[in-house]
Amino acid sequence: MSTTDIGPKGPVGQVGEAVVEYVDRRAGAKTGITWFLKRNIPSETSWFQTLGFAAMATFGLQAVTGMILAMYYKPDPTTAYSSIQHITNEVTWGWLVRGMHKWGASAMIILVFLHMARVFLFGSYKYPRELTWVTGAILLIMVMFMGLTGYLLVWDQRAYWATVVAMNITASAPIIGPYIADILRAGSNFNPDTLSRFYSIHMLVIPGGIATFIGLHLFLVSKLGITEPPWAKRAMRARRAEEAAARAAARERAPQGRREVTVAPATQPVKVEAGQ
Amino acid sequence: MKRAEQEAYERDYAQAKKEGKPFFPYAIYKDHIVAILVFAAIIGMAIWQRVGVGPPVYTATSTFEPRPEWYFFFLFQMLKIFKNQNALLPVIMATFIVPNLLMGLLIATPFIDQRAERRISKRPFALSVAVLVFVGIGWLTYQGETGAVPVSGGAITFTGITPGSAAAAGQTIFANSGCTSCHMIKGSGGQVGPNLTNVGTLGKTSTYAGTIPVKVPGVKGPVYSGENWFVLHTECPTCATPGSAMPAFANFTAKEYQQLATFLNGLGTTYK
Incomplete structure (x- = not known):
């Protein structure tokens, strides 16, 4: 045993150990956490490889500030604007929570794009991480839709008319465009249900999708491992060794047409069939 | 990517992992430092640049400014390029074709680029696409930010x-x-x-x-x-x-x- 094992545990330790043991026997929690946290990653990783986590953490921040805003916000055309004013001017720290939610949205979009740029420039989307990229691309699109649906909720002039134009653009798409616009607007025109529909999409539908895809994305990242930057010292060393081996092989190769004849050593013992 | 290249990568990555170190705490501490800096920046911006409320929705006269949030400026600016001036610049390019093409290409990237090479210095085409997309989006966003302010x-x-x-x-x-x-x-x-x-x-x-x-x-x-x-x-x-x-x-x-x-x-x- 390790040096931390310094004698019998006290009652608290015993209970704690029993609880962990109980859960692990049934849920495999210890195995899962060990698999997730204690897996090895390449020894050289770049600071640019922290952007994905930062984007996910910002999603958590958006979820928490969004929950607080939802406690005060009223998704109704007659009261939405005044509830925003109430949050901004009267609720304790309301201005801060709303400010964090708004700036958090911008930060999340920047982080998601920078994370994508990092993955692209590192070539991390290549085999075997293609599906990690696909889930990430879907996440990026969903984050953009979060921005689109959240924008209307403020219910001021800019928000309203920008969304009217966005819905007209949606409706102008061929074949299914008008149907999608009707579904988003809850009708063929802006109406009192439009706001609550956008609210529901913004705080229930898309966050559910984002959470699901973050789960898939994280599972794939953990299973396949974090990529090593292409300029990592170990990778360079391995590449140099490979190139040196290739050069040596080329040097030792006999000139064209005068190939040495070597007898390959038998790797398998010669089978002797019965009866011979 | 060819089967042999895939296997070579797997061998190489297995070696990197063998010589590596555990995710906890070596990667997670870096992640948390960056996340804390991001949170600090968000809170700082929220305090420094207070979010206000614009005039309430008034659907009747609509002296409005149909400008989206900054992160949609690049799509919004395309409406200014494709305006049905002629057959080559139909408005459907800005409203449907370009956005969907971008989404499709984004999702399909790993299936389009199947080469094994990962160093960006050896991927000139990928590098030019990345620069083109980022400069393009950045330029359109900048144009949207500083674009013509509505005049009465x-x-x-x-x-x-x-x-x-x-x-x-x-x-x-x-x-x-x-x-x-x-x-x-x-x-x-x-x-x-x-x-x-x-x-x-x-x-x-x-x-x-x-x-x-x-x-x-x-x-x-x-x-x-x-x-x-x-x-x-x-x-x-x-x-x-x-x-x-x-x-x-x-x-x-x-x-x-x-x-x-x-x-x-x-x-x-x-x-x-």
Whole structure:
């Protein structure tokens, strides 16, 4: 045993150990956490490889500030604007929570794009991480839709008319465009249900999708491992060794047409069939 | 990627992992430092740049500014490039084809680029695509940020409009309804919609079988032209111009529609 094992545990330790043991026997929690946290990653990783986590953490921040805003916000055309004013001017720290939610949205979009740029420039989307990229691309699109649906909720002039134009653009798409616009607007025109529909999409539908895809994305990242930057010292060393081996092989190769004849050593013992 | 290259990568990565170190705590501490810096920046911005509330929604006069949040500027700016000027620049490029193409290419990236090489210095095509996309989006975003600020149409003077006439009333409605947020007229205004300086000379005609929301005396389908076309286009832009992104102005009175249409129909001919 390790040096931390310094004698019998006290009652608290015993209970704690029993609880962990109980859960692990049934849920495999210890195995899962060990698999997730204690897996090895390449020894050289770049600071640019922290952007994905930062984007996910910002999603958590958006979820928490969004929950607080939802406690005060009223998704109704007659009261939405005044509830925003109430949050901004009267609720304790309301201005801060709303400010964090708004700036958090911008930060999340920047982080998601920078994370994508990092993955692209590192070539991390290549085999075997293609599906990690696909889930990430879907996440990026969903984050953009979060921005689109959240924008209307403020219910001021800019928000309203920008969304009217966005819905007209949606409706102008061929074949299914008008149907999608009707579904988003809850009708063929802006109406009192439009706001609550956008609210529901913004705080229930898309966050559910984002959470699901973050789960898939994280599972794939953990299973396949974090990529090593292409300029990592170990990778360079391995590449140099490979190139040196290739050069040596080329040097030792006999000139064209005068190939040495070597007898390959038998790797398998010669089978002797019965009866011979 | 060929099977042999895939296997070579797996061997190489297994070696990197063997020589590596555990995710906890070596990667997670870096992640947390960056996340804390990001949170600090968000809180800092929230304190430094207080988020305000704009004027409340008022659907009737709509002196509006249809500008989205900054992260949609690159899509918004495309509306200023593709405006149906000619067959090569249809508005559907900005509203449908380019955004969906970008989404499709984004998802399909790992299936398009199947080469094993990961060093960006050895991937000139991938590097140029990345630079092109980021510079393009960045430039369009910058253009959207600093783009033409809506100008009130009231300050623009026209020859041929007599005070008290229907056209003068139409000009006032035009000036007060935020039309110049999108439309350029005599050198001032936005660039999202078509330039209206000479719109009366274009001889716009549309066939629309349905009914318009507000009945205007003398305006009837199915063929709309002249002033009637402008009434139809104001009440229901997509009825007159399929694919139009213009919001419907459905809250004027019949008389106001008539006055606005008189003004617009004379632009470039009677009113210059």
